[in-house]
Each structure stands twice: as structure tokens, then as C-alpha cells.
Amino acid sequence: MALVLLATLAAVAAPAGAQPDWERHQGGGFSLELPASWADQKDRARLLREVRRLSGDDPTLAALMDNLLAAGNANVAVKMIAFDLAPSSLRNGFATNLNVVSERTALPLAAWRREALKQLAQVDFVVQPIWWRMVTLPAGKAVRLNYKARFKVGGKRLDTAIMQYALVKNGAAVILTYTTLPKLEKGYRATFERSARSLRF
Numbered sequence: 547m548a549l550v551l552l553a554t555l556a557a558v559a560a561p562a563g564a565q566p567d568w569e570r571h572q573g574g575g576f577s578l579e580l581p582a583s584w585a586d587q588k589d590r591a592r593l594l595r596e597v598r599r600l601s602g603d604d605p606t607l608a609a610l611m612d613n614l615l616a617a618g619n620a621n622v623a624v625k626m627i628a629f630d631l632a633p634s635s636l637r638n639g640f641a642t643n644l645n646v647v648s649e650r651t652a653l654p655l656a657a658w659r660r661e662a663l664k665q666l667a668q669v670d671f672v673v674q675p676i677w678w679r680m681v682t683l684p685a686g687k688a689v690r691l692n693y694k695a696r697f698k699v700g701g702k703r704l705d706t707a708i709m710q711y712a713l714v715k716n717g718a719a720v721i722l723t724y725t726t727l728p729k730l731e732k733g734y735r736a737t738f739e740r741s742a743r744s745l746r747f
Contacts, residue, residue, distance in 0.1 A: 570744070573626040573646055576720065579744035580644065581737060583632035593629060623647045625720075640704070642726040642734060644741070648718045655714045659689045662712065671695050673705075681711075685745040688713045694728065707731035711742045720745075 567582040585592050626646040651658055659678065666672050673694040681690050691710040696703060707730075711722045722745070724738040 568740075568744075571626065571628060574648065576625070576646070576745060576747050578646075578722075578741055578746070580628055580741055581630070581632075584628050584630050584644075586626055586628040593631070623649055638727065640706075640727060642730065643724075645723045645725075646720065647723075648720050650717060651714060651719045652717065653714070653719075655687055655689060655712070658712065658714055658719050662689075662691070666691075666693070671697055683711070683713070683743050683745060685747060686713050686715065688742075690742075695725075709735070709738045711745075713745075715747060 568579045569582050569584075570577050570579050571584075571586050580586075587593070624645065624647050626644065628644045629641040630643070631641070653661065659680075663676060663678065666676055667674070673696055676691060676693040678689055678691050681688050688711045691708070691712070693708055695706045695708055697706070698704070705728055706725050707728045709724045709731075713720050722742055724734070724741070726734045
């Protein structure tokens with residue numbers, strides 16, 4: 547499933563709270579809103595420029611961002627990658643981010659949720675427990691997943707907090723994965739929820 551791919555992509559790439567100005571971003575067959583400080587992969591030059599500026603020209607961090615963007619462009623399942631580029635965003639060598647993927651499925655949402663939970667339970671970087679809840683977004687019924695994920699980046703441990711929304715539409719599961727640092731999770735919750743509720747097909 548693309549669910550694992552999402553969490554893996556999010557691991558490479560710290561952040562500010564909700565911003566007053568929001569912008570609508572277009573993806574493959576959908577759009578959603580993000581604070582104005584966020585940029586998606588269509589603005590690659592800005593992403594790389596801001597990473598270099600805010601990280602003090604750290605070549606390692608810039609290379610990680612470049613590789614992440616390249617991975618997203620090469621994978622047809624990935625429909626959007628976006629990062630928060632607020633001035634405080636990259637101070638910890640991490641940018642709070644969003645990945646959106648689409649995968650074909652014949653399963654209804656409840657069955658897809660069961661399969662996704664089974665898969666996540668078998669992934670070594672996912673930290674149990676995994677919390678889930680059925681929710682209703684303006685775009686339709688969805689499952690919301692919350693869990694922690696632990697990665698090794700540059701020989702160091704990176705703990706992340708993930709909030710995912712998944713909807714099944716027209717034979718495809720569309721999965722929004724918002725990733726931040728655990729200490730910033732509470733501050734970003736309202737931003738992630740507002741962004742997910744802005745999803746339009």
C-alpha cells in the first residue's frame with residue numbers, strides 16, 4: 547500500500563503554527579488549502595532556496611530535500627508534497643510536511659482501514675499504538691489515523707508525529723499524511739484538520 551511509502555517520504559524532510567493567510571494548492575484531481583508559508587513541489591526552486599537560507603546553507607539538508615522532491619516526482623502514486631517554510635521551520639533540521647498519494651483499490655473505506663492498520667502494525671518504524679477514528683469531511687467519509695514513527699536519519703534517531711486522512715473515491719484511496727515533530731504536534735493539529743477539511747475533488 548502507498549501508506550508505507552507516505553510515511554517513508556515524510557521522514558527525511560520544524561515548524562510554525564497556523565498562519566492567518568491560506569492558499570489553495572492543486573494536485574492530480576484534487577485541491578486543498580495550506581497556510582501561505584507552505585510550498586509544494588511545483589515551486590521546487592523556492593523550496594530549495596528557502597531550505598538553504600534557513601538552514602545556513604547546510605548542504606546535507608538541501609540534498610535531503612532535493613532527493614525527497616525527486617522521489618515524489620518519480621512516483622506516480624505521489625500527487626503532492628508540500629513543506630512549511632515559515633522562518634522557524636527548519637531550525638531542527640526538519641520541515642513539517644504533507645504528502646498526498648492515490649492508490650487504486652476495490653475496497654470500501656472500512657475494509658481499506660482494516661488492511662491499512664494491519665500493514666502499519668507490521669512496519670518497524672511505526673511506534674504503537676495507532677489511533678484511528680472515522681470522521682466526515684466536506685469531501686466525504688474518511689478515516690483519521692494518528693501515530694508516531696521513528697527513523698534513522700544521518701545516524702541519528704528522528705521521532706515524528708503523523709496524522710493521516712484517507713478517503714475512498716472512484717475506486718482509489720486518497721491519503722493525506724501530515725508529519726511534524728512530536729513536540730509540535732499539538733500546535734499543528736488545528737492546521738492539519740483545517741487543511742484536510744478543505745480537500746476538494
